[in-house]
Amino acid sequence: MVTDQPLIRLDGVSHRYGEVVALQDVGLTVWPGEVLGIVGESGSGKSTLLRMLNLQEVPEAGDYRLSLPGVPGADGNLFNLGRFARAQLCARHIGIVYQHPHQGLLMHNSSSGNVAERLLIAGERRFAALRERGQVALEASEFPLARMDAPPVELSGGMQQRVQLAKAIALEPAVLLLDEPTTGLDVSVQALVLDTLKHLQRDRRITMILVSHDLGVIRTMADRVVVMRRGQVVEQGLADQVFQDPQHPYSQQLVQAKL
Numbered sequence: 001m002v003t004d005q006p007l008i009r010l011d012g013v014s015h016r017y018g019e020v021v022a023l024q025d026v027g028l029t030v031w032p033g034e035v036l037g038i039v040g041e042s043g044s045g046k047s048t049l050l051r052m053l054n055l056q057e058v059p060e061a062g063d064y065r066l067s068l069p070g071v072p073g074a075d076g077n078l079f080n081l082g083r084f085a086r087a088q089l090c091a092r093h094i095g096i097v098y099q100h101p102h103q104g105l106l107m108h109n110s111s112s113g114n115v116a117e118r119l120l121i122a123g124e125r126r127f128a129a130l131r132e133r134g135q136v137a138l139e140a141s142e143f144p145l146a147r148m149d150a151p152p153v154e155l156s157g158g159m160q161q162r163v164q165l166a167k168a169i170a171l172e173p174a175v176l177l178l179d180e181p182t183t184g185l186d187v188s189v190q191a192l193v194l195d196t197l198k199h200l201q202r203d204r205r206i207t208m209i210l211v212s213h214d215l216g217v218i219r220t221m222a223d224r225v226v227v228m229r230r231g232q233v234v235e236q237g238l239a240d241q242v243f244q245d246p247q248h249p250y251s252q253q254l255v256q257a258k259l
């Protein structure tokens with residue numbers, strides 16, 4: 001379901017760490033139900049951008065609008081919200097999957113407990129409901145329910161990513177941020193996790209922003225692509241267009257390197 005109203009509008013985002021320019025005047029528009037891929041070499045600012053979108057950090061300059069009708073405080077620039085309001089909004093309406101499971105999970109708690117933790121944020125307290133809603137999210141993430149009480153530390157890398165995914169989608173967020181979600185997994189496991197993401201996208205029309213340095217992953221998943229270099233967006237367009245006919249010399253270089 002693609003509407004004429006963007007879900008996310010990011011404008012003029014700039015940020016430095018000391019002398020390092022991490023983001024320079026970055027702008028993005030994300031439409032409901034689409035998968036936006038972000039590619040670029042190491043250090044180009046991809047992860048920083050995702051942290052800003054997840055409201056973990058606030059840039060020196062920039063405007064971030066997320067269409068959340070009826071959510072108090074969500075109708076202005078989200079970067080202007082206080083720390084508590086940002087944390088609440090992020091926990092309730094933005095899901096994230098990190099490359100390293102320990103960034104997103106309590107590795108020694110049960111997998112179902114990790115998902116339940118997210119549901120508790122939304123005020124669910126009934127044990128049976130927590131377990132049932134947790135199961136739904138784990139099932140949607142194609143996690144084997146027989147292992148739901150095992151802690152992530154005892155699971156394979158692919159299974160750990162599925163627990164992160166279940167936790168991220170448990171509250172049906174407006175947007176799912178994916179920061180190199182399959183990097184470091186075996187190729188066959190990577191393909192299975194990407195399949196799960198595709199199923200989720202097809203069945204639930206979840207809007208996704210996917211960061212990867214792997215053009216193959218972006219090509220498999222993304223409807224549109226943003227190419228970043230040295231903190232700037234150098235090209236954006238439909239994935240087919242960017243891959244088949246890149247316009248910026250850096251995108252041409254990236255695509256050629258992959259071929």
Ligand SMILES: Nc1ncnc2c1ncn2[C@@H]1O[C@H](COP(=O)(O)OP(=O)(O)OP(=O)(O)O)[C@@H](O)[C@H]1O
Pocket residue numbers: 017020021022040041042043044045046047048049213
């Ligand atoms: N917390 C931080 N403190 C200082 N510098 C940082 C910090 N986070 C990022 N940077 C710098 O900002 C720039 C952008 O980093 P970022 O991690 O966003 O790039 P990236 O494209 O995600 O790279 P990679 O693919 O290697 O993760 C880099 O020069 C990086 O060293």
